Amino acid sequence: xxxxxxxxxxxxxxxxxxxxxxxxFTMMQKEYGTFPTPRNFNYFWNxxxxxxxxxxxxxxTGIFLSMHYVxxxxxxxxxxxxxxxxxxxxWLIRYVHMNGASMFFIxxxxxxxxxxxxxxxxxxxxxxxxxxxxxxxxxxxxAFMGYVLPWGQMSxxxxxxxxxxxxxxxVVGNFIVELLWxxxxxxxxxxNRFFSxxxxxxxxxxxxxxxxxxxxxxxxxxNPLGIEPKGPQDTLPFHPxxxxxxxxxxxxxxxxxxxxxxxxxxxxxxxxxxxPANPLVTPPHIVPEWYFLPYYAILRAVxxxxxxVLLMFGSILIWxxxxxxxxxPVRSMRFRPLARPFFLLWAVNFLVLLWVxxxxxxxxxxxxxxxxxxxxxxxxxxxxxxxARLERPLPLxxxxxxxxxxxxxxxxxxxxxxxxxx
Amino acid sequence: MLRTAFKVLILIxxxxxxxxxxxxxxxxxxxxxxxxxxxxxxxYDRASAQRGFQVYKEVCAACHSMRxxxxxxxRDLGLTEAQVEAIAAQFEIKDxxxxxxxxxxxxxxxxxxxxxxxxxxxxxxxxxxxALPPDLSVMTKAxxxxxxxxxxxxxxxxxxxxxxxxxxGMHFNRYYPGNQIAMGAPLNPDQVDYADGTxxxxxxxxxxxxxxxxxxxxxxxxxxxxxxxxxxIFLTILAGLTYAVKRKIWADVEH
Numbered sequence: 001x002x003x004x005x006x007x008x009x010x011x012x013x014x015x016x017x018x019x020x021x022x023x024x025f026t027m028m029q030k031e032y033g034t035f036p037t038p039r040n041f042n043y044f045w046n047x048x049x050x051x052x053x054x055x056x057x058x059x060x061t062g063i064f065l066s067m068h069y070v071x072x073x074x075x076x077x078x079x080x081x082x083x084x085x086x087x088x089x090x091w092l093i094r095y096v097h098m099n100g101a102s103m104f105f106i107x108x109x110x111x112x113x114x115x116x117x118x119x120x121x122x123x124x125x126x127x128x129x130x131x132x133x134x135x136x137x138x139x140x141x142x143a144f145m146g147y148v149l150p151w152g153q154m155s156x157x158x159x160x161x162x163x164x165x166x167x168x169x170x171v172v173g174n175f176i177v178e179l180l181w182x183x184x185x186x187x188x189x190x191x192n193r194f195f196s197x198x199x200x201x202x203x204x205x206x207x208x209x210x211x212x213x214x215x216x217x218x219x220x221x222x223n224p225l226g227i228e229p230k231g232p233q234d235t236l237p238f239h240p241x242x243x244x245x246x247x248x249x250x251x252x253x254x255x256x257x258x259x260x261x262x263x264x265x266x267x268x269x270x271x272x273x274x275x276p277a278n279p280l281v282t283p284p285h286i287v288p289e290w291y292f293l294p295y296y297a298i299l300r301a302v303x304x305x306x307x308x309v310l311l312m313f314g315s316i317l318i319w320x321x322x323x324x325x326x327x328x329p330v331r332s333m334r335f336r337p338l339a340r341p342f343f344l345l346w347a348v349n350f351l352v353l354l355w356v357x358x359x360x361x362x363x364x365x366x367x368x369x370x371x372x373x374x375x376x377x378x379x380x381x382x383x384x385x386x387x388a389r390l391e392r393p394l395p396l397x398x399x400x401x402x403x404x405x406x407x408x409x410x411x412x413x414x415x416x417x418x419x420x421x422x
Numbered sequence: 423m424l425r426t427a428f429k430v431l432i433l434i435x436x437x438x439x440x441x442x443x444x445x446x447x448x449x450x451x452x453x454x455x456x457x458x459x460x461x462x463x464x465x466y467d468r469a470s471a472q473r474g475f476q477v478y479k480e481v482c483a484a485c486h487s488m489r490x491x492x493x494x495x496x497r498d499l500g501l502t503e504a505q506v507e508a509i510a511a512q513f514e515i516k517d518x519x520x521x522x523x524x525x526x527x528x529x530x531x532x533x534x535x536x537x538x539x540x541x542x543x544x545x546x547x548x549x550x551x552x553a554l555p556p557d558l559s560v561m562t563k564a565x566x567x568x569x570x571x572x573x574x575x576x577x578x579x580x581x582x583x584x585x586x587x588x589x590x591g592m593h594f595n596r597y598y599p600g601n602q603i604a605m606g607a608p609l610n611p612d613q614v615d616y617a618d619g620t621x622x623x624x625x626x627x628x629x630x631x632x633x634x635x636x637x638x639x640x641x642x643x644x645x646x647x648x649x650x651x652x653x654x655i656f657l658t659i660l661a662g663l664t665y666a667v668k669r670k671i672w673a674d675v676e677h
Binding site for chain 1: 462490495556559560563564565566599639641642646647649650651653654657658660661664665667668671672675
């Protein structure tokens with residue numbers, strides 16, 4: 001790029017003056033104004049924007065909460081109740097933050113399932129997908145540490161159970177655990193470092209989200225048909241078409257969010273977390289927040305501690321290599337008659353794991369968890385690699401605009417080379 | 423398009439309706455008690471909550487603290503400033519140090535927290551046969567079943583079935599997890615003298631004190647629901663407008 005003022009196309013003198021020196025207006029115009037977006041998105045494509053908005057809400061409410069929260073084992077519980085009772089609109093900020101975590105996970109789960117169903121992880125979007133998995137891992141760490149901060153019974157015992165998992169690793173296990181604790185048990189030092197990291201990680205997430213979006217704007221969005229746009233007839237400018245469509249989804253999302261915050265703020269939480277932490281009293285059942293239950297079920301499905309820990313971490317790390325496990329050239333499950341039912345079963349299987357994770361680890365529940373864990377991994381390691389070879393995909397449409405503007409799918413022969421290798 | 427949106431909604435609702443994160447206990451199911459604050463639009467029955475405060479003050483407060491509440495909070499229950507000051511003044515509050523460096527006792531003020539019956543947990547245990555009476559400030563939020571559970575617990579004392587041997591110093595309660603509770607039946611008929619003439623049956627007192635404790639745990643409940651109704655009405659209208667705008671923008675596009 002040559003040195004010198006940027007050739008701005010804005011006519012407003014102030015905007016132009018800035019844009020010539022730092023072309024942020026041009027960038028926004030290019031990335032969110034005229035950005036060519038496939039014309040056939042369904043409402044599943046709202047969830048990326050929803051996740052972004054939720055991250056903003058979490059950061060904003062979190063900043064205000066941290067002005068009143070006290071990270072000390074003797075004061076943390078009471079400081080939260082003080083926010084609920086004495087801080088102006090404190091109950092609202094706290095309930096939005098608390099339920100915002102749940103909403104964030106709902107949104108991101110749908111976003112991930114969308115990506116899996118429509119093959120958004122396939123070439124050329126592998127790195128985009130992997131950045132997304134990274135965001136999800138960071139979210140999990142942030143949410144876990146945030147749940148510890150109120151210093152209730154589930155905070156304390158959840159922290160104890162989860163940090164103890166790291167002791168399963170040979171040689172370095174105990175070192176990691178003591179590093180997390182800042183001592184020899186979950187205590188004030190743990191609470192302090194978790195508070196510090198809970199404040200830090202959202203900004204790391206923000207950074208990775210920036211990369212995620214930057215990568216998205218290189219490859220462009222996938223779409224429900226899973227075929228690349230072939231020209232301007234297949235795309236629409238992001239604004240006003242998708243700003244308008246995202247707004248619809250956003251308002252509907254806020255209605256659900258508000259329903260939770262205003263009418264059932266503690267529904268997704270656990271009553272035990274309103275009991276101040278007590279290291280001498282173990283709750284009858286220690287359960288994590290609902291969004292961790294599938295992984296908790298996988299952890300407990302394995303009789304061996306290290307094996308359980310490895311499978312639990314593996315259940316998410318395997319998403320990193322999904323683009324290479326699924327070699328089928330067809331992205332969208334709409335054109336994959338065999339993969340589609342297997343994937344939908346996987347999604348149901350995920351919900352069953354979530355359900356069984358809340359049950360005590362005994363009797364039939366363990367068996368259900370084991371069967372579901374087996375299918376969870378089999379889908380990635382057996383089903384997808386096999387289907388890439390065995391499945392005969394349905395014929396793909398010639399282009400995105402062709403089915404809408406008339407004309408059916410191409411004859412079978414043309415579908416044999418269905419996807420361009422970008 | 424709408425079908426997909428509908429499916430998304432179903433998925434969201436499904437996830438929210440998924441069983442919350444508590445595992446099944448072995449205790450007797452808690453019967454549903456009808457309270458004024460039930461449902462989406464319920465509010466606190468002030469008279470009941472005031473009577474409940476009386477029950478707390480005259481019965482429960484002998485052992486149970488409510489250290490997160492201040493006397494001034496009672497104004498939300500409809501007590502006047504003068505009444506609140508009079509109630510606070512009944513209690514001797516430890517304050518200090520004064521100019522000589524001594525702690526001293528003075529009559530309570532509305533800004534003081536509810537005085538705890540014991541100076542610390544050890545003292546509470548020593549006076550209660552080794553059991554610690556829990557703080558009641560957020561009790562309805564801290565127990566699955568909330569106010570329904572409290573009411574069931576307070577009215578759930580009965581003679582143990584022949585198959586059960588109750589341990590020394592414990593009491594049989596139908597709804598307490600494990601059925602053996604250190605607290606003896608706290609409420610007896612006509613234990614308090616209600617100023618408004620309400621008959622002080624055990625059920626009435628249990629109902630009133632459950633209402634009071636629900637208010638103590640969620641004093642923001644009425645404000646929260648009122649604001650929620652407004653916000654959801656606003657958002658519903660906004661959703662209609664946004665959808666109309668979206669339709670208008672997309673009208674010239676085949677999709």
